[in-house]
Amino acid sequence: MEVIYxxxxxxxxxxxxxxxxxxxxxxxxxxSAVSLILAFISVAGIFVMLNADFLAITQIxxxxxxxxxxxxxxxxxxxxxxxxKLWIAFAPRTLFAFAISGAFFVTILFAITDGFKLVxxxxxxxxxxxxxxxxxxxxQTEGTTGIIGKALFTKYxxxxxxxxxxxxxxxxxxxxxxxxxxxxxxxxxxxxxxED
Amino acid sequence: MNLLFDIAxxxxxxxxxxxxxxxxxxxTFVLKEExxxxxxxxxxxxxxxxxxxxxxxxxxxxxxxxxxxxxxxxFTIIFRILILIGTILTVMLSRRYTSNFSNSIGExxxxxxxATLGGMLLTGANxxxxxxxxIETLSISSFALCGYTKLDKLSNEAALKYLIIGAASTAVMLxxxxxxxxxxxxxxxxxxxxxxxxxxxxxxxxxxFLFILAxxxxxxxxxxxxxxxxxxxxxxxxxxxxxxxxVSKIAGFAALTRFxxxxxxxxxxxxxxxxxxxxxxxxxxxxxxxxxKNIRRLMAYSSIAQAGYVLLGLSVLTIExxxxxxxxLIAYLFMNFGTWAAIQIFATExxxxxxxxxxGLAYKNxxxxxxxxxxxxxxxxxxxxxxxxxxxxxxxxxxxxxxxxMPLLIIALVNTVLGVFYYVKVIRAMYVRTNNGTAKQNGKLxxxxxxxxxxxxxxxxxxxxxxxAGSFIDISKFAAKSITINKKSPVESFSDISSFIR
Numbered sequence: 248m249e250v251i252y253x254x255x256x257x258x259x260x261x262x263x264x265x266x267x268x269x270x271x272x273x274x275x276x277x278x279s280a281v282s283l284i285l286a287f288i289s290v291a292g293i294f295v296m297l298n299a300d301f302l303a304i305t306q307i308x309x310x311x312x313x314x315x316x317x318x319x320x321x322x323x324x325x326x327x328x329x330x331x332k333l334w335i336a337f338a339p340r341t342l343f344a345f346a347i348s349g350a351f352f353v354t355i356l357f358a359i360t361d362g363f364k365l366v367x368x369x370x371x372x373x374x375x376x377x378x379x380x381x382x383x384x385x386x387q388t389e390g391t392t393g394i395i396g397k398a399l400f401t402k403y404x405x406x407x408x409x410x411x412x413x414x415x416x417x418x419x420x421x422x423x424x425x426x427x428x429x430x431x432x433x434x435x436x437x438x439x440x441x442e443d
Numbered sequence: 444m445n446l447l448f449d450i451a452x453x454x455x456x457x458x459x460x461x462x463x464x465x466x467x468x469x470x471t472f473v474l475k476e477e478x479x480x481x482x483x484x485x486x487x488x489x490x491x492x493x494x495x496x497x498x499x500x501x502x503x504x505x506x507x508x509x510x511x512x513x514x515x516x517x518f519t520i521i522f523r524i525l526i527l528i529g530t531i532l533t534v535m536l537s538r539r540y541t542s543n544f545s546n547s548i549g550e551x552x553x554x555x556x557x558a559t560l561g562g563m564l565l566t567g568a569n570x571x572x573x574x575x576x577x578i579e580t581l582s583i584s585s586f587a588l589c590g591y592t593k594l595d596k597l598s599n600e601a602a603l604k605y606l607i608i609g610a611a612s613t614a615v616m617l618x619x620x621x622x623x624x625x626x627x628x629x630x631x632x633x634x635x636x637x638x639x640x641x642x643x644x645x646x647x648x649x650x651x652f653l654f655i656l657a658x659x660x661x662x663x664x665x666x667x668x669x670x671x672x673x674x675x676x677x678x679x680x681x682x683x684x685x686x687x688x689x690v691s692k693i694a695g696f697a698a699l700t701r702f703x704x705x706x707x708x709x710x711x712x713x714x715x716x717x718x719x720x721x722x723x724x725x726x727x728x729x730x731x732x733x734x735x736k737n738i739r740r741l742m743a744y745s746s747i748a749q750a751g752y753v754l755l756g757l758s759v760l761t762i763e764x765x766x767x768x769x770x771x772l773i774a775y776l777f778m779n780f781g782t783w784a785a786i787q788i789f790a791t792e793x794x795x796x797x798x799x800x801x802x803g804l805a806y807k808n809x810x811x812x813x814x815x816x817x818x819x820x821x822x823x824x825x826x827x828x829x830x831x832x833x834x835x836x837x838x839x840x841x842x843x844x845x846x847x848x849m850p851l852l853i854i855a856l857v858n859t860v861l862g863v864f865y866y867v868k869v870i871r872a873m874y875v876r877t878n879n880g881t882a883k884q885n886g887k888l889x890x891x892x893x894x895x896x897x898x899x900x901x902x903x904x905x906x907x908x909x910x911x912a913g914s915f916i917d918i919s920k921f922a923a924k925s926i927t928i929n930k931k932s933p934v935e936s937f938s939d940i941s942s943f944i945r
Binding site: 354355357358359361401402403404405406409410412413415416417419420421422423424426 | 461464468508509510512513546547550553554557558560561564570572573575576577579580583584586587588590591593622645646647649650
């Protein structure tokens, strides 16, 4: 059982890393978008292995389907960009970006392995409150959807309600930005610059 | 855990505000374009009613609401009142501004109200998820408001910069939250505090502290997370710039102060990290402000520098420091809003925002120049204005915190002197220089009633806080008492800051 679990974990992680690298290094932006779908689905696979079924389904519906389709639409509608070849520029800034992200990676690794002491064995940094075996069993048999639903309407009801207003704000902003009919939304200062 | 009890005792203003938001949305879509100004009236009266609803909330006791998601005590009440006052001033400032729009007037006020709700919830958020949702409510409404004048190139640039840097910093902050959740297995801050002492301090905890500090630093435009501020303040509509530099910052400071003192006051690098950011923030802000030609960019760097002073109050980690923060922010709200109101009046009437355009303004508009000068002098910290007492009280708290903090105090004083230069530059332009004909501001400024009242109210309050500083200090002292600083061993935390700075 343990062997199969590990096998699947490494398989999914391998696909995730390869497709994530593909997003960055693919020559065309459409290929990058397709690679992104694969990366999102692999993340969903990892969620499944962690008994987070609801999260996995949400990941697929929202990210792998919704967001990437919008992305591909944007590529299609903006036209010329899809034909442009993308490649990492050989410039000082690339080196700089690599250095920054490398340093970030090393810092995170240093932190979660407690100073490289725990590379070989499993890290126990996050073990302050591991779920009990019974909890894990409940999760595996009943699924997480019901638990998340209950939590949303009891413990997290205030953030849940505020989120609805947040969505209204996002929607209002989008409507104002895209509305076309005869508006003159312009700054006072700019107006006079144009008059000159 | 009664819902009605919670709302009546803790969340009454927020409930009023939510109803007001829904009302404004309905009005926006029902009213014709000519009548959209009714939304302004509705928003203003609703906000004032919301302000009065604080009477019904117990001021001196701590109440939790909705499963510990929100805490109401004297500290959060003070900050929620400040945020509401700031919003009322913003709405009044927007009246003249939005009258130039032919449509999309109601949405402007609605977005401001939603951002305010986010800010008010941010002050008392007692759960990592609540904190995150509140920050996002504040941010996303601000993004939309920044890019509101969408035909304007600078406004577009401002919105895009704010959005991208905001998204990145939110991601970093969320990563910090995830570490904290991983360590403790709890999202509620009260539960985290219970679990955390059993936990061996590790690098992960420090890393989560730094990440969350970076996320808040973006909201407060602290150096090195400040790069968005000048462009956004220059490009965004002026009421929005005022809102971001005052209300958004006050909400950020409230959340930062509560969150950091509750959870992280025990870790070793707390003082050093915040002191370094504070020193960097005020020094870079002041130095960059010296060379600015545009008054809105100058105000951006000035507000960066002011955030540095306030962060100093947090770095000393004492109750006096927290009360210094509160008093400083009370004064900051009015003096900064006064300046922005003056900039708004000048920009509306003449369409200019360069400092050279203010040349010789005092000869034609005596009272207007006087008001702007008072606000600027208060920001600079000249005696007998509220800014002076705020700085004095804050620096006193730092001086009394211990000899270790002496270098910080000296740097802050040097910075204060540095700050006087660029504030006085504007005053000199108005009073000493003469208008050599290039500037277009001939004749008297015709100031609309709402703008006039904002300017007069803020200037008078700035002066009044200076006169009655004692009672305001008492209020901030009382409010600061409800902050608990979970510091176990003061000896350890007092790491040698002076060696670090040198």
